[in-house]
């Protein structure tokens with residue numbers, strides 16, 4: 001693809017801290033290379049702001065290679081920007097053209113309060129994972145890798161669910177701010193495997209309870225989450241979660 | 255997990271929507287089937303027989319109580335879910351995701367439901383209410399519902415025109431509500447196999463289109479004299 005440069009207008013959400021009111025601030029950036037990543041374009045903007053004696057824009061990022069789930073920008077009305085199955089850090093400026101206006105907002109959900117500018121607090125996800133508890137595994141000598149046979153289909157489905165990087169785009173995309181796609185990925189990848197079997201029922205019950213406590217909404221199966229997910233976590237995991245939950249509640253003693 | 259814990263969780267509340275939704279779908283099949291007797295072209299004889307079976311028989315009359323209970327549960331739970339879900343994002347986006355990620359009607363179940371509810375109020379006051387108030391708690395004293403339909407739809411007046419419009423719009427709202435709701439209800443019940451999901455998606459679309467066109471055709475058939 002041919003290299004080109006572009007001038008852009010950026011409208012970026014600025015907010016001093018969790019308590020203050022935020023607003024969209026307009027910035028101009030010029031000579032942006034089509035080969036830059038979206039976050040590199042933000043680095044250029046931030047250097048420009050520092051040179052001008054202004055506060056740089058706070059945004060989350062870590063690996064910049066699409067695996068950690070930290071980057072979290074809602075770009076022109078879509079979490080992680082216009083490309084499918086992609087994280088913000090892997091979005092490249094060739095997705096835009098000269099003269100474009102790009103609106104960048106933080107994830108919006110009461111369960112993900114804004115910390116500063118584009119940074120939101122996603123520790124609710126960590127608490128949901130913690131509520132899932134432990135997985136019983138035998139300690140001692142390392143077990144043979146093939147000691148527990150697992151059907152290929154199941155292993156593949158579990159692996160596909162385990163791809164979730166906990167970025168929160170599903171919550172950001174959902175009209176109900178529901179965390180069901182994330183939760184369903186976490187529940188599915190263990191429910192599908194024999195290693196996850198001993199705590200299978202308590203896990204789903206406790207994780208759903210924690211999700212509700214954190215203030216996420218209820219799922220209405222719109223599918224917006226699946227369309228925004230950088231790891232293409234399938235919506236059918238949500239149906240599996242519903243089944244896990246229904247079974248766990250029907251067979252419980254109390 | 256106690257029943258209370260289950261039915262007050264977000265997943266449990268959705269299960270209630272799904273159970274009651276599927277129950278209402280079953281009702282629609284019966285309702286559409288019996289009403290289709292108007293097209294027998296026999297001056298309403300067959301239709302009134304069907305109506306008499308439903309209104310002059312204790313079994314359907316008792317089941318009717320269950321139908322109302324299910325309907326009310328569906329409406330109350332649906333509206334409560336919709337309103338709590340809306341409160342989960344206090345600061346709105348400047349640019350919306352819109353139709354890029356989901357279908358408009360899947361995001362509008364609450365509004366579509368309210369439209370159906372408005373239609374239902376008119377619909378019940380057109381037929382059910384006059385019939386049951388004439389009957390009281392007895393099995394007799396039914397009114398001629400075929401004649402009542404004729405009177406409601408076949409006349410030419412502004413009231414008739416508005417009534418027919420509300421009926422057609424109500425059917426459209428129901429069609430879109432079910433285009434999402436039918437398959438969603440089964441996902442909520444836990445059907446996660448791709449092959450069943452695809453099948454239910456297809457059945458759901460066909461069901462919502464066929465049933466809603468059939469219902470919309472009823473007032474239109476009377477009005478334009480397509481039945482004798």
Ligand code: HEM
Pocket residue numbers: 219220221268269271272273274275276278279282328329331332333335336363364366367368370371374431432434435436438439440442443
């Ligand atoms: C009368 C007013 C009604 C209201 C206010 C209403 C409202 C709602 C709402 C808010 C939902 C939740 C959306 C979701 O969770 O996906 C829903 C779902 C649903 N509704 Fe209704 N509705 C009404 C009537 C009906 C009728 C008459 C039927 C069928 C004959 C129906 C069938 C369904 C189904 C199948 C679902 C999907 C359940 C699920 O996703 O698990 N609704 N309704």
Ligand code: SF4
Pocket residue numbers: 163164165166167168169170171181182185225228229230231232233
């Ligand atoms: S399900 Fe997808 S969108 Fe949601 S947290 Fe996991 S990777 Fe991100």
Ligand code: FES
Pocket residue numbers: 060061062063064065066067068069070071087088089090
């Ligand atoms: S920075 Fe790690 S996924 Fe984007």
